[in-house]
Amino acid sequence: MSIREKLSGNEAAATALRQMNPDVMAAFPITPSTEIPQYFSKYVSDGRVDTEFVPVESEHSAMSACIGSQAAGARTVTATSANGLALMVEELYIASSSRLPIILSVVNRALSGPININADHSDSMGARDAGWIQLYSEDNQEAYDNLIQAARIGEHKDVQLPVMVCQDGFITSHAIENIQLEEDEDVKEFVGTYNADEHLINKENAIAIGPYDTADYYMEHKYQQNRAMENAKKVIEEVAAEYKEMTGREYGFFETYELEDADYALVLINSAAGTAKETIDKMRAEGKKVGLLKIRVFRPFNRDRLVELLKDVKYVAAMDRSETFSTSGGPVYHETAAALYPETTKPEIISYMYGLGGRDVTIESIESVFNDLMEIEETGEVGERYRYLSLRE
Numbered sequence: 001m002s003i004r005e006k007l008s009g010n011e012a013a014a015t016a017l018r019q020m021n022p023d024v025m026a027a028f029p030i031t032p033s034t035e036i037p038q039y040f041s042k043y044v045s046d047g048r049v050d051t052e053f054v055p056v057e058s059e060h061s062a063m064s065a066c067i068g069s070q071a072a073g074a075r076t077v078t079a080t081s082a083n084g085l086a087l088m089v090e091e092l093y094i095a096s097s098s099r100l101p102i103i104l105s106v107v108n109r110a111l112s113g114p115i116n117i118n119a120d121h122s123d124s125m126g127a128r129d130a131g132w133i134q135l136y137s138e139d140n141q142e143a144y145d146n147l148i149q150a151a152r153i154g155e156h157k158d159v160q161l162p163v164m165v166c167q168d169g170f171i172t173s174h175a176i177e178n179i180q181l182e183e184d185e186d187v188k189e190f191v192g193t194y195n196a197d198e199h200l201i202n203k204e205n206a207i208a209i210g211p212y213d214t215a216d217y218y219m220e221h222k223y224q225q226n227r228a229m230e231n232a233k234k235v236i237e238e239v240a241a242e243y244k245e246m247t248g249r250e251y252g253f254f255e256t257y258e259l260e261d262a263d264y265a266l267v268l269i270n271s272a273a274g275t276a277k278e279t280i281d282k283m284r285a286e287g288k289k290v291g292l293l294k295i296r297v298f299r300p301f302n303r304d305r306l307v308e309l310l311k312d313v314k315y316v317a318a319m320d321r322s323e324t325f326s327t328s329g330g331p332v333y334h335e336t337a338a339a340l341y342p343e344t345t346k347p348e349i350i351s352y353m354y355g356l357g358g359r360d361v362t363i364e365s366i367e368s369v370f371n372d373l374m375e376i377e378e379t380g381e382v383g384e385r386y387r388y389l390s391l392r393e
Contacts, residue, residue, distance in 0.1 A: 002180040002247065009140040009172035012179055013079065013105045013165070014039035016147035018049055019187035022103070023074035023194070026054035026065035028084065031117050032169040033107035036079035059084035063091035063102075070100040071209045073199030075151070078102070081169060082109035085123040089130065095162045096131025097225060098209050101154030102162040104132070105147060108270065108321075109169040110357045118358020119168040121270070125322035125331045127164070131225050133232055134299040136269040137167040138255075140177045142296075145249055148182075151191045152239045158231040168271040170358070182247060190246055229300045236297060253302040254309060255294040258284060262291030264373040265310065265347075267336050268319035269295045272354070272361045279366040290370050295332065303339040310340065315373040316349045319389075323353060329386050348376060354389040365390045 007015065014036045017025070025044075027037035037053075044053045054069075056062045059080050070076040080088060085106060095102050106124050110116040124134060133153060137143035143165065150163040167173055182190075198207050213221060233253075240251040255273070258280050259265060266276050273294040283290045293309055310316060318337070320330025329337070329351030340346040352369055355361045369389065376382055 005179050005181050006176050007179050008174050008176050009143050009167050010035035012140045012144040016144045017077050018043045019184050020191050021049050022051050022077045024052045024069040024076045026062045027078045028056050028059050028062045030081050030084040032173045033079045033081040059087040063088040066102045067095050070102050071200050073196040075194035076102050079105040081107045082111055082123045092130040099160040103150050104164040106164045106166040107169045107173045108166050116357040119171050120356045121322040124166045133161055133163040135165045138273045140172055141179050143167040149239050149243055156235045159228050159235050161228050171271045232300050253297045253305050257292040259291035263289045263314045264370050265291045265313045266317050267293045275361050276366050279363045301335050306339050313347045316347045317352050317369045319352050321355045351386045352389050
């Protein structure tokens with residue numbers, strides 16, 4: 001039976017990790033994710049978990065320790081943000097290529113510089129090709145639910161990949177919302193016990209992790225990672241179905257809102273989806289056929305499902321909270337455009353950069369995007385395909 005609570009996104013994440021009762025947490029503090037290991041260390045000192053908490057001197061060390069413990073057969077978790085995630089990047093590739101299902105709670109924050117501690121997605125998007133599964137969370141509830149599912153997804157025998165669960169810094173991490181928690185025992189049963197088939201301290205089957213990979217084998221190992229990511233698509237759906245059975249809450253690769261008959265749609269991730277839904281309600285009341293496609297799973301990217309969901313939409317705005325400096329759009333735009341490119345019939349797609357460094361996202365600003373799409377239809381002129389939203393002159 002669900003328990004009604006009021007928690008910040010950080011405390012919701014820490015609670016999910018506590019209920020998981022991992023073997024090891026290795027962490028280093030960084031705003032705005034600091035509260036997650038802070039809460040968790042108290043759970044350790046209070047005896048509420050059996051976890052070994054490893055305080056380290058940097059985020060690079062945190063992920064290094066996670067790799068060591070997971071390689072030894074221990075379920076391992078950590079948390080970070082922004083520059084901390086950037087400092088982990090070298091180790092992220094090692095974790096994924098070594099097929100270690102570490103769980104990482106990422107509280108999205110702009111990368112410096114200039115120095116900024118507010119929400120955008122430059123940190124996790126900078127690591128989008130590191131071989132990690134990436135789940136994104138609109139609100140505190142979704143952050144909690146995604147973390148619980150992450151263990152089952154990453155540890156599945158056909159996957160064996162690390163998972164990062166992302167939420168927006170301060171917007172959800174520090175905001176208190178009503179949330180439904182599951183009973184500790186139910187989460188424990190759902191997640192199960194982690195039993196690695198192969199690990200470093202199994203003297204009956206000695207293995208090496210991280211040896212030099214020659215040109216004769218490197219491509220094959222990358223292909224195996226690719227196949228594991230492909231396998232994750234089915235596993236993500238299976239785990240979501242089981243989670244719905246336990247909680248009544250439904251998750252998929254995408255969430256749609258008023259998309260079925262929409263002529264104009266937004267594609268975006270994380271907390272701005274809430275503002276988009278409010279905007280859509282307002283504009284629907286005015287008779288405008290607008291809708292939303294929210295991406296929950298960015299890696300693996302489900303191209304086929306995205307194409308199916310957008311097949312009847314005429315105009316799409318792909319919204320990015322992370323700059324690539326390609327001068328042609330952000331990661332969400334590039335993935336969406338690439339997915340749609342082979343289709344004979346496809347919507348007109350415009351790239352919008354928004355909310356960088358915590359810039360406010362309002363109903364008015366989202367409404368202006370829809371109005372831009374309507375203007376394109378009315379005039380027949382696309383104009384600038386790569387736009388900055390709410391940019392000061």
